[in-house]
Ligand SMILES: Nc1ncnc2c1ncn2[C@@H]1O[C@H](COP(=O)(O)OP(=O)(O)OP(=O)(O)O)[C@@H](O)[C@H]1O
């Protein structure tokens with residue numbers, strides 16, 4: 095016979111009371127574990143979703159970035175190529191030049207003094223970066239019996255007051271010849287070949303690939319030699335102005351500026367399809383950049399949205415839990431308290447008896463409290479099992495983005511158990527201690543005589 | 546030795562105060578067996594409870610073995626009761642979820658000897674002595690009143706107290722069982738214990754050395770000479 099046996103006997107004697115107590119602890123703890131696990135699951139899921147979204151967004155942005163870079167590189171490349179290949183953007187011609195001659199024959203006849211180019215170069219022109227004076231005439235190459243366009247060029251004229259830009263075109267050295275595609279194809283010319291043009295000897299220095307333009311039937315030689323051969327000493331037909339800096343209505347600005355410096359000239363835009371293409375590419379780049387920006391923004395929005403919606407869910411759950419958990423725990427506490435109180439009232443007589451036969455208050459309390467601890471222990475374990483069980487079954491049902499085991503592993507089982515083990519005895523003892531203590535303090539006869 | 550000096554008790558009943566015991570004085574020496582008789586409601590049980598350290602008297606003093614239990618703090622008084630006083634309640638007051646044997650053994654919780662072998666042996670022996678062996682593992686509410694009464698007496702005797710206070714211990718017993726119980730009380734007194742018995746039963750009273758009559762809260766006359774015989 096011991097106090098423990100007394101307690102066990104009492105529990106067995108009042109199975110229903112004890113069972114209800116255990117059940118109410120179990121429900122409270124199950125609720126606690128469930129709620130905390132749910133909140134934990136929220137956090138795990140949020141993290142999971144966010145990292146997934148982040149990765150998605152990063153991939154999308156990286157893809158767009160690559161696209162933009164590619165578009166940019168393509169554009170730059172294309173710009174340079176076309177500038178080089180086609181040579182210029184703006185053609186400055188004497189005012190009297192009939193343009194149909196140029197378009198019909200690829201030839202020019204009106205001339206202007208060569209010093210015009212110097213004048214232009216020494217002016218404070220800002221819209222033009224490279225200047226190339228040239229003579230251009232359609233001739234019959236008697237030695238080879240072929241119609242060609244002969245262009246004489248001396249390369250770029252350095253623009254004054256400005257650092258020399260990397261030249262876009264090299265000058266053709268005297269005695270050298272650069273040959274367009276159709277010409278060298280028809281004549282079977284190779285680099286290094288010696289040819290005679292209008293009685294003068296030239297060495298083929300460069301063969302152009304096909305450009306699909308007048309360039310294909312053009313032969314380039316040194317300007318001075320061309321002037322001499324064509325009898326145009328100190329005269330030029332045109333100045334090619336390359337890489338104009340003006341955005342927007344380019345041509346009218348250039349026209350204005352050039353007209354101010356070189357009166358009696360006309361300015362026409364050449365090979366605008368190249369510009370259009372460059373513009374298109376520029377636009378492509380810009381739109382790619384815009385797309386990138388949009389992608390970034392959309393990504394951020396998606397992330398923000400996800401965070402917000404997860405926060406909303408978490409807040410909602412936390413709010414629910416913060417109401418539900420105290421409610422259930424409170425109800426359980428009330429039930430435990432009530433059970434203990436009823437129990438203690440029922441037990442007044444027993445307490446009176448035990449007191450009468452000489453048990454100390456401490457021993458009687460031990461019986462009451464160890465029962466409460468037992469209740470907390472069994473109820474707590476049961477509650478954790480119940481809570482996790484529901485979670486595990488429910489979790490597999492609702493198809494969480496993370497494995498249920500992960501949620502369960504991170505759920506606060508230990509703290510819930512401890513809570514149960516502390517809470518239940520505290521509640522039960524609060525409910526049974528005071529009446530118990532009063533019963534133990536009264537005269538046993540008074541207790542036994544009851545109310 | 547049991548000494549009551551001018552003890553009084555008034556209950557605050559629902560329909561006004563009831564003076565149950567009026568300035569009763571009584572002295573029992575060690576080895577003395579005294580019976581108190583009297584009509585129902587005259588205050589016998591009240592007197593016994595006060596003598597047993599179970600209820601504060603309103604007035605007067607109680608001394609058990611020279612100690613006034615009511616001057617002790619509650620826990621000390623409980624232990625004192627457990628060690629010095631064996632008490633048999635009129636309503637038995639057994640612990641409902643303990644078996645006969647455990648109910649008897651529960652008394653040893655007061656002295657901290659409940660797990661000792663000789664104590665459980667003594668409990669079995671008492672159970673046996675009062676003819677309860679076959680009911681040893683039964684709980685009170687499956688017992689007859691007589692069986693409960695005897696269980697209560699066995700419990701009162703377990704700790705070998707120096708005083709035995711019994712309220713109608715033979716009230717529900719047949720003659721044979723009553724004899725067993727009364728013999729046990731006589732033996733207790735012979736061994737130097739003090740016995741105060743409250744009873745309606747003449748047979749029970751006849752075993753006492755002294756029989757006192759109580760009426761309306763007062764002891765009539767102590768006539769030790771007349772009651773001491775037989
Ligand atoms: N708790 C109580 N509250 C109020 N009155 C009580 C209380 N207990 C007893 N009384 C009254 O006190 C008086 C004495 O009661 P007590 O139980 O001592 O009588 P008794 O002599 O033992 O009677 P019985 O022979 O029937 O057991 C009775 O009139 C009873 O009604």
Ligand SMILES: [Mg+2]
Nearest residue numbers: 589590635712
């Ligand atoms: Mg009575």
